[in-house]
Amino acid sequence: xxxxxxxxxxxxxxxxxxxxxxxxxxxxxxxxxxxxxxxxxxxxxxxxxxxxxxxxxxxxxxxxxxxxxxxxxxxxxxxxxxxxxxxxxxxxxxxxxxxxxxxxxxxxxxxxxxxxxxxxxxxxxxxxxxxxxxxxxxxxxxxxxxxxxxxxxxxxxxxxxx
Amino acid sequence: xxxxxxxxxxxxxxxxxxxxxxxxxxxxxxxxxxxxxxxxxxxxxxxxxxxxxxxxxxxxxxxxxxxxxxxxxxxxxxxxxxxxxxxxxxxxxxxxxxxxxxxxxxxxxxxxxxxxxxxxxxxxxxxxxxxxxxxxxxxxxxxxxxxxxxxxxxxxxxxxxxxxxxxxxxxxxxxxxxxxxxxxxxxxxxxxxxxxxxxxxxxxxxxxxxxxxxxxxxxxxxxxxxxxxxxxxxxxxxxxxxxxxxxxxxxxxxxxxxxxxxxxxxxxxxxxxxxxxxxxxxxxxxxxxxxxxxxxxxxxxxxxxxxxxxxxxxxxxxxxxxxxxxxxxxxxxxxxxxxxxxxxxxxxxxxxxxxxxxxxxxxxxxxxxxxxxxxxxxxxxxxxxxxxxxxxxxxxxxxxxxxxxxxxxxxxxxxxxxxxxxxxxxxxxxxxxxxxxxxxxxxxxxxxxxxxxxxxxxxxxxxxxxxxxxxxxxxxxxxxxxxxxxxxxxxxxxxxxxxxxxxxxxxxxxxxxxxxxxxxxxxxxxxxxxxxxxxxxxxxxxxxxxxxxxxxxxxxxxxxxxxxxxxxxxxxxxxxxxxxxxxxxxxxxxxxxxxxxxxxxxxxxxxxxxxxxxxxxxxxxxxxxxxxxxxxxxxxxxxxxxxxxxxxxxxxxxxxxxxxxxxxxxxxxxxxxxxxxxxxxxxxxxxxxxxxxxxxxxxxxxxxxxxxxxxxxxxxxxxxxxxxxxxxxxxxxxxxxxxxxxxxxxxxxxxxxxxxxxxxxxxxxxxxxxxxxxxxxxxxxxxxxxxxxxxxxxxxx
Numbered sequence: 001x002x003x004x005x006x007x008x009x010x011x012x013x014x015x016x017x018x019x020x021x022x023x024x025x026x027x028x029x030x031x032x033x034x035x036x037x038x039x040x041x042x043x044x045x046x047x048x049x050x051x052x053x054x055x056x057x058x059x060x061x062x063x064x065x066x067x068x069x070x071x072x073x074x075x076x077x078x079x080x081x082x083x084x085x086x087x088x089x090x091x092x093x094x095x096x097x098x099x100x101x102x103x104x105x106x107x108x109x110x111x112x113x114x115x116x117x118x119x120x121x122x123x124x125x126x127x128x129x130x131x132x133x134x135x136x137x138x139x140x141x142x143x144x145x146x147x148x149x150x151x152x153x154x155x156x157x158x159x160x161x162x
Numbered sequence: 163x164x165x166x167x168x169x170x171x172x173x174x175x176x177x178x179x180x181x182x183x184x185x186x187x188x189x190x191x192x193x194x195x196x197x198x199x200x201x202x203x204x205x206x207x208x209x210x211x212x213x214x215x216x217x218x219x220x221x222x223x224x225x226x227x228x229x230x231x232x233x234x235x236x237x238x239x240x241x242x243x244x245x246x247x248x249x250x251x252x253x254x255x256x257x258x259x260x261x262x263x264x265x266x267x268x269x270x271x272x273x274x275x276x277x278x279x280x281x282x283x284x285x286x287x288x289x290x291x292x293x294x295x296x297x298x299x300x301x302x303x304x305x306x307x308x309x310x311x312x313x314x315x316x317x318x319x320x321x322x323x324x325x326x327x328x329x330x331x332x333x334x335x336x337x338x339x340x341x342x343x344x345x346x347x348x349x350x351x352x353x354x355x356x357x358x359x360x361x362x363x364x365x366x367x368x369x370x371x372x373x374x375x376x377x378x379x380x381x382x383x384x385x386x387x388x389x390x391x392x393x394x395x396x397x398x399x400x401x402x403x404x405x406x407x408x409x410x411x412x413x414x415x416x417x418x419x420x421x422x423x424x425x426x427x428x429x430x431x432x433x434x435x436x437x438x439x440x441x442x443x444x445x446x447x448x449x450x451x452x453x454x455x456x457x458x459x460x461x462x463x464x465x466x467x468x469x470x471x472x473x474x475x476x477x478x479x480x481x482x483x484x485x486x487x488x489x490x491x492x493x494x495x496x497x498x499x500x501x502x503x504x505x506x507x508x509x510x511x512x513x514x515x516x517x518x519x520x521x522x523x524x525x526x527x528x529x530x531x532x533x534x535x536x537x538x539x540x541x542x543x544x545x546x547x548x549x550x551x552x553x554x555x556x557x558x559x560x561x562x563x564x565x566x567x568x569x570x571x572x573x574x575x576x577x578x579x580x581x582x583x584x585x586x587x588x589x590x591x592x593x594x595x596x597x598x599x600x601x602x603x604x605x606x607x608x609x610x611x612x613x614x615x616x617x618x619x620x621x622x623x624x625x626x627x628x629x630x631x632x633x634x635x636x637x638x639x640x641x642x643x644x645x646x647x648x649x650x651x652x653x654x655x656x657x658x659x660x661x662x663x664x665x666x667x668x669x670x671x672x673x674x675x676x677x678x679x680x681x682x683x684x685x686x687x688x689x690x691x692x693x694x695x696x697x698x699x700x701x702x703x704x705x706x707x708x709x710x711x712x713x714x715x716x717x718x719x720x721x722x723x724x725x726x727x728x729x730x731x732x733x734x735x736x737x738x739x740x741x742x743x744x745x746x747x748x749x750x751x752x753x754x755x756x757x758x759x760x761x762x763x764x765x766x767x768x769x770x771x772x773x774x775x776x777x778x779x780x781x782x783x784x785x786x787x788x789x790x791x792x793x794x795x796x797x798x799x800x801x802x803x804x805x806x807x808x809x810x811x812x813x814x815x816x817x818x819x820x821x822x823x824x825x826x827x828x829x830x831x832x833x834x835x836x837x838x839x840x841x842x843x844x845x846x847x848x849x850x851x852x853x854x855x856x857x858x859x860x861x862x863x864x865x866x867x868x869x870x871x872x873x874x875x876x877x878x879x880x881x882x883x884x885x886x887x888x889x890x891x892x893x894x895x896x897x898x899x900x901x902x903x904x905x906x907x908x909x910x911x912x913x914x915x916x917x918x919x920x921x922x923x924x925x926x927x928x929x930x931x932x933x934x935x936x937x938x939x940x941x942x943x944x945x946x947x948x949x950x951x952x953x954x955x956x957x958x959x
Contacts, residue, residue, distance in 0.1 A: 036421070038371070099200050
């Protein structure tokens with residue numbers, strides 16, 4: 001079957017099998033290997049991408065279901081050489097170690113901050129609770145999100161003052 | 163000695179410091195990992211690459227009667243179907259394990275655990291390969307399995323390893339350490355003896371990236387390139403040379419970015435060998451990437467020790483001796499990764515941090531119809547089990563003596579002036595100063611206040627527990643006089659080149675799986691040479707481009723490879739000093755090293771920087787008589803002893819009396835890993851290990867039913883902590899440098915995984931004191947805690 005979707009602002013049309021998972025479409029067909037594959041059962045969240053602005057686990061979404069939709073992956077976060085503030089937050093606060101869960105975590109945390117620019121520790125824990133990190137013990141991920149929230153608020157304030 | 167309780171990071175702290183040497187520094191590897199530009203094994207795409215999938219046994223123990231692959235071979239896209247019989251013809255059906263046993267690459271005679279490899283398919287894409295697995299028809303004759311480890315040595319137990327000549331039972335090895343007679347004598351005269359049966363259940367490291375490989379065999383050059391999820395690329399290369407009969411210089415093992423290892427990526431798995439065979443057979447590159455179930459049911463598990471612990475003490479609380487009897491489940495093949503002379507790993511440090519009169523351990527290891535493994539999950543070669551044993555039984559003793567568990571520990575610590583301290587099982591602890599570490603943890607926790615709060619809560623029927631664990635680890639294997647894996651000495655090489663412009667490249671034999679080597683090893687070189695870390699490239703994980711060494715596990719990178727890095731830099735600095743003396747026309751003795759430059763004594767205006775020296779070393783003009791050009795060096799480091807980090811952990815839990823759910827309210831971890839290279843990275847590693855501890859203590863277990871079906875075969879069944887099960891970690895540190903390590907560092911990667919489970923279990927048991935509970939085994943799930951509250955605690959196996 002043929003599927004057409006927009007990924008990180010670029011439209012792609014490809015011939016695929018109906019059973020192909022979105023994670024494999026992104027990785028194997030489009031070569032966007034930033035999105036990872038970890039468990040097949042929606043437990044680990046290393047495959048999280050956005051579909052029409054909502055984080056989804058791409059190991060349990062068929063590529064066909066993303067037809068006509070806008071998909072955003074970790075490769076679509078940075079603006080050229082400039083990191084998205086959430087990426088900068090993870091860098092500043094050691095929010096990653098092996099980096100395997102990181103793309104999924106970044107996508108979820110970016111979505112959280114877009115909806116709730118000033119999340120509490122509890123709200124951040126809740127938001128990432130569908131994802132597993134084996135390295136960081138989560139504290140540094142929570143700090144990373146808080147760092148980003150504070151810096152984005154400051155940046156907004158500066159823009160408003162200007 | 164420094165004692166510091168780390169403040170929580172605030173958003174406004176300057177995170178982006180630029181130390182030329184040790185100190186907090188952001189990671190160099192993050193730039194690619196944050197952008198989705200990491201390169202993991204499954205990201206490797208080669209032209210014409212095929213995909214491999216493995217057919218696994220549904221039974222724990224069964225004879226293979228026949229295998230029909232014809233339908234699979236005819237399936238679309240299939241390029242090859244390989245069975246054990248095919249491999250037998252090539253002499254590849256069996257391979258050596260890291261413990262001098264053998265393991266089936268593909269089963270020929272029978273299957274010995276559920277999930278064992280029976281056949282593999284190579285096809286054009288991963289979906290086609292999986293489709294074809296369904297079409298392979300295997301006829302099995304099901305045999306009785308050995309699942310209950312306690313029955314493995316009964317005379318009528320089914321024989322698992324009939325492939326081994328003359329084998330008539332399921333016995334793997336007996337092992338003993340310490341002095342049995344002396345220990346019995348001390349026990350006979352002791353005022354108090356406490357006994358407990360303690361189980362450390364089977365758990366699994368479950369890194370987020372599963373295991374996999376891409377093999378690319380070039381028949382013309384006879385050259386094999388293998389990208390694989392390995393923590394030990396050089397050791398693997400040598401083993402492939404032995405297993406596959408390929409010449410070692412024609413094998414290149416590449417460990418690219420690795421998505422967590424935790425010991426799961428130390429052994430050689432059949433799948434890696436399959437991909438090599440697949441590439442040889444098809445003449446194309448072949449990728450194998452296991453799925454989560456395959457990872458959980460077939461790759462290296464951890465623990466599975468049943469321990470009888472006994473402790474002897476005076477009525478006043480002086481601990482006299484510890485003895486233990488252990489039954490170890492090694493699964494169907496002895497695939498333990500441990501130095502050859504240490505079949506039980508470093509379990510011998512079960513004497514802990516205490517000054518004892520005697521100690522003794524007797525262990526029996528057996529085969530069962532379960533997956534092989536044993537040493538994994540950040541265990542520091544079985545120190546997890548040892549520390550759990552001693553810290554649990556010391557708490558049981560405190561309960562018997564009605565003494566505060568902190569006070570009992572403080573009373574029995576090895577004292578600072580006793581180091582180097584030889585334990586009753588023969589381990590030489592290099593350095594330690596335990597009391598300040600313990601006191602700092604107690605201060606940070608507000609220990610006295612917590613006990614008061616607990617007393618008030620108990621009076622109201624609320625369940626609050628405070629648990630303590632104090633550990634000493636033995637890491638950095640190891641001295642080649644007594645440590646090797648399959649005959650390979652446990653040393654590590656390091657090569658350093660300073661380029662003409664003063665930038666440098668350092669090549670390591672160890673391999674990061676998230677520990678941040680690209681940053682910390684640059685910092686070690688920077689500390690020694692004064693070249694900024696950003697000017698130093700760290701190359702690792704590629705056997706063609708790095709010196710030989712045994713790799714990253716057992717917290718050995720810093721103790722062994724870190725020492726190699728410091729010493730290779732000093733070698734370069736020595737040469738730089740000779741060049742500087744010629745450049746400045748003074749004698750070598752008249753030069754002072756100020757980080758990054760040599761300066762004429764008493765004349766600070768006259769100096770040359772390391773960068774100027776590097777240019778001179780490569781440049782025009784004469785060098786000192788007899789000196790070759792360039793500024794580089796290589797060494798292979800053989801540690802003289804292990805290093806012995808220690809730490810004090812305190813856990814506070816609340817238990818819901820209505821649901822028996824355990825909530826970890828606080829966790830205070832004070833670690834002493836000697837000299838600290840990058841505090842940010844140390845803290846991160848500690849956080850990760852503490853989270854492992856919550857998993858093992860409260861949630862994780864690989865269980866089996868009586869037929870040998872694995873009940874932890876997905877992340878829906880094998881529960882790993884998420885952000886909701888763990889608290890915000892509180893960390894602190896003390897610094898007791900290692901006297902024999904060139905920079906005094908001891909290693910920290912596994913400390914928290916080793917130290918946290920007993921702290922958590924001790925806290926839960928403490929909370930359950932009103933119910934008369936002295937011990938309850940992990941995992942302390944609500945149902946198991948509920949049983950314990952009703953006096954019905956049972957072992958998990």
